[in-house]
Amino acid sequence: MNCVAIVAEFKLGKLDPSTYELISKGRDIADAFKTKLYLIMLGEKIDEVIEELSNKGLDQIIAYEHPLLNHYTDAYINILYETFKELKPSLILLIHSFTSMDLAPALAAKLHANIVTNCTDLLIEDNKLIPVRSMYGGKVWVRIGVEDEKPLIVSIQKGVIKPKERIELPKAQILRRSVELKEDELKVKFLRILEPKPAEIDITKADLIVAAGRGVGDKSGLKLVEQLAEALGATLACSRPLIDLGWLPSERQVGLSGKTVKPKLYIACGISGASQHIVGMKDSKIIVSINTDSKAPIFDYSDYAIIGDLRKIIPAIIEELKLKES
Numbered sequence: 001m002n003c004v005a006i007v008a009e010f011k012l013g014k015l016d017p018s019t020y021e022l023i024s025k026g027r028d029i030a031d032a033f034k035t036k037l038y039l040i041m042l043g044e045k046i047d048e049v050i051e052e053l054s055n056k057g058l059d060q061i062i063a064y065e066h067p068l069l070n071h072y073t074d075a076y077i078n079i080l081y082e083t084f085k086e087l088k089p090s091l092i093l094l095i096h097s098f099t100s101m102d103l104a105p106a107l108a109a110k111l112h113a114n115i116v117t118n119c120t121d122l123l124i125e126d127n128k129l130i131p132v133r134s135m136y137g138g139k140v141w142v143r144i145g146v147e148d149e150k151p152l153i154v155s156i157q158k159g160v161i162k163p164k165e166r167i168e169l170p171k172a173q174i175l176r177r178s179v180e181l182k183e184d185e186l187k188v189k190f191l192r193i194l195e196p197k198p199a200e201i202d203i204t205k206a207d208l209i210v211a212a213g214r215g216v217g218d219k220s221g222l223k224l225v226e227q228l229a230e231a232l233g234a235t236l237a238c239s240r241p242l243i244d245l246g247w248l249p250s251e252r253q254v255g256l257s258g259k260t261v262k263p264k265l266y267i268a269c270g271i272s273g274a275s276q277h278i279v280g281m282k283d284s285k286i287i288v289s290i291n292t293d294s295k296a297p298i299f300d301y302s303d304y305a306i307i308g309d310l311r312k313i314i315p316a317i318i319e320e321l322k323l324k325e326s
């Protein structure tokens with residue numbers, strides 16, 4: 001195996017902490033295959049971050065600094081392509097993010113590499129790399145076999161790798177490379193950041209959450225979930241389909257492209273448990289799920305499973321709460 005290379009997730013002058021998760025995984029793999037671990041970093045004003053990364057277990061940091069690299073554009077694809085052509089890594093690791101959703105497939109096409117995105121792990125078995133990811137909305141987990149001879153690009157979900165505590169770490173060699181960029185030569189131009197409207201509620205601060213999923217069926221089903229939240233004094237949250245339907249505002253979405261919550265109690269009503277939802281609520285203290293499907297993946301993460309129709313179960317819970325109050 002040739003070397004392992006990581007693409008740092010660096011935005012607006014800040015390193016996303018998920019980069020440390022990649023470094024930990026990358027170090028394990030580089031050690032197992034007795035090869036080197038590189039990190040490629042693109043951005044502006046990156047001195048402090050490079051310093052911080054230099055003692056985290058990398059063999060070499062290759063840094064490109066330019067004001068036009070402060071935001072993701074096609075310049076990233078071109079610079080990384082040239083770098084990887086020279087470095088010839090067998091494995092390229094990225095965090096699964098809005099940037100890598102564009103960048104990783106573009107690199108794979110240019111490098112003729114294998115690509116597996118949105119993984120939850122990357123295992124080594126019989127001297128082979130096995131990316132792991134869920135499919136069919138979290139119903140099955142697959143281990144993916146990849147052709148050996150091509151480079152492999154893997155993007156990994158944030159938060160699924162716990163960085164290891166290490167005592168002896170190599171000090172990274174730092175290689176700064178200059179880059180010539182002209183704004184009018186870029187095909188993708190950064191215009192502006194559209195900040196979301198200030199949220200009326202912050203579900204990440206709630207101790208009690210009642211979340212609605214597509215299983216509510218229609219707005220009357222959603223109303224029932226709202227009534228349960230009200231009866232418990234809980235905050236209402238939801239899975240993504242309810243945002244897509246325009247039934248609730250995006251600030252209430254839990255999951256990969258929504259918010260990460262860690263309440264004391266999370267009640268999931270009619271939510272199947274797709275990995276993109278689970279990643280945002282799995283660290284809740286107690287998880288209760290109501291679902292008609294006894295095989296729904298959400299039950300694998302639940303402390304209490306209520307198998308049945310939420311239209312019957314929620315009114316019964318509300319009734320019970322009222323009886324307790326009186």
Ligand SMILES: Cc1cc2nc3c(=O)[nH]c(=O)nc-3n(C[C@H](O)[C@H](O)[C@H](O)COP(=O)(O)OP(=O)(O)OC[C@H]3O[C@@H](n4cnc5c(N)ncnc54)[C@H](O)[C@@H]3O)c2cc1C
Nearest residue numbers: 213214215239240255256257258270271272277291292310
């Ligand atoms: C890049 C990307 C990012 C994403 N980000 C997110 C994210 O941040 N958050 C998120 O939630 N999703 C996200 N998704 C979508 C995700 O993959 C799933 O499609 C989504 O989570 C499914 O929502 P759900 O569980 O409500 O609906 P479904 O998967 O349709 O599940 C509905 C569930 O309700 C149950 N049900 C039906 N009727 C009843 C009833 N009467 N009573 C009780 N149970 C019932 C069914 O058995 C089923 O299990 C993302 C997807 C992608 C590709």
